[in-house]
Amino acid sequence: MPKHPSRQDIKLAADAVILTVQDGVFKALLIQMKKKPFAGAWAFPGGLLEDEETCEGATRRILASATGVKEAYLEQLGTFDDPGRDPLGRVVSVAYFALMPGVGIALRTTDKYADVRWWPVSKLPALAYDHRVIAKAAIERIRAKLGYTNVVWSLLPKTFTLASLQSVYEAILGAALDKRNFRKKVLASGLLESTGKMEKGAAHRPAELFRFSERRLAHIELL
Amino acid sequence: MPKHPSRQDIKLAADAVILTVQDGVFKALLIQMKKKPFAGAWAFPGGLLEDEETCEGATRRILASATGVKEAYLEQLGTFDDPGRDPLGRVVSVAYFALMPGVGIALRTTDKYADVRWWPVSKLPALAYDHRVIAKAAIERIRAKLGYTNVVWSLLPKTFTLASLQSVYEAILGAALDKRNFRKKVLASGLLESTGKMEKGAAHRPAELFRFSERRLAHIELL
């Protein structure tokens, strides 16, 4: 196959901003790096693209290696190419963000990383590279997207209570919502369907369990 | 400077979706290619990054070479990396969209291109590469952005009438707006200030000329 003539000395990488809500707290997954010059620093998991790999493919590989999760909502966030962003050379990063439910995820610290941890988005540590900028972009994007799409399904298990749905919104938006108005709007939106089942084992009146009628991205009017 | 170890055979390019509104019509700039295998085909102007150049820098260079315009609103649209998008090899494209006023732009067909033309967005010809996908993304983005930002300033000259402002909205949204409601909202928004001057030479009652109080991106509630 003929090649383009120009010589470029630019590497392509993918970075994954992995987000979830656990116990009413909006969290991001960070890894602690081992290699110099960033040993000990925290960053979003990422890495160079392998040949024959798409950016999204690379992100899924990275996602699985850090969390074991194969299914998650994934969306391209943007491409970050500040020339000084990587001290080891010119690396352009295509960043994605991933959303997943906060329950049932077993983090595993592989030998690639010194540590892997969920961090509250409101209390992130200092980040390597330009990951502070990437974090800001991801958080803005998901906040906005909650208002005009149904992405929230990607942050909840198959069935859930209205209270847990509301708490996901509140955690991400960082604001309290009125319970009655929230239920009214979300039930009228047609996004949910009743399962008929009830929550079990709580020390109070059991809540009805709902599911999403569609588990793929759609535009809606909410909030 | 030490280099990352991996060998990648991936080239990075930038493409510019250049948009404007002329005579009430929403248009995109396309170039007609000379080189095989796409000779004669239309596409957005673009090209490989030079070393030491950022994606945005490359886009500005491409923009200037196709239009002569140095100042335009520029925003990253997304990165397109389908492995089959370029038959000459693996090229990942970072696409930007540019917005500029529809008046006073002299297109120049350089020797790089067979032709350079404005095309109505509703009647684009067949496009090379994956530029149809890129076009769709750009158009969706600018439509949405009109509703929650003040970007429209980038599509108008320094002073303009309320009617011409309205016609820009109508051209991009593809829908008619109510004149009285439009004027009410846009005047209440605080985006505009009166210049005190009047339009000249029209065969009807002259309209007042306005200017934007801010010529940089801000979020607002409109539409």
Place this chain on the structure above:
DNA sequence: TCAAAAGTGTTTCGAGTACACCCATGG
């Protein structure tokens, strides 16, 4: 005086918001 676009208010309707009490369960 005619053609053409500029400019101007009011009413109606629906959505958003604020707000407080009873219910079902486990301990």
Place this chain on the structure above:
DNA sequence: CCATGGGTGTACTCGAAACACTTTTGA
């Protein structure tokens, strides 16, 4: 029987949308 969260309805306010005529100018 008590503590805990689940579940429910109404009233008010404000912004969105619909709608038609008079004014100013050049030809």
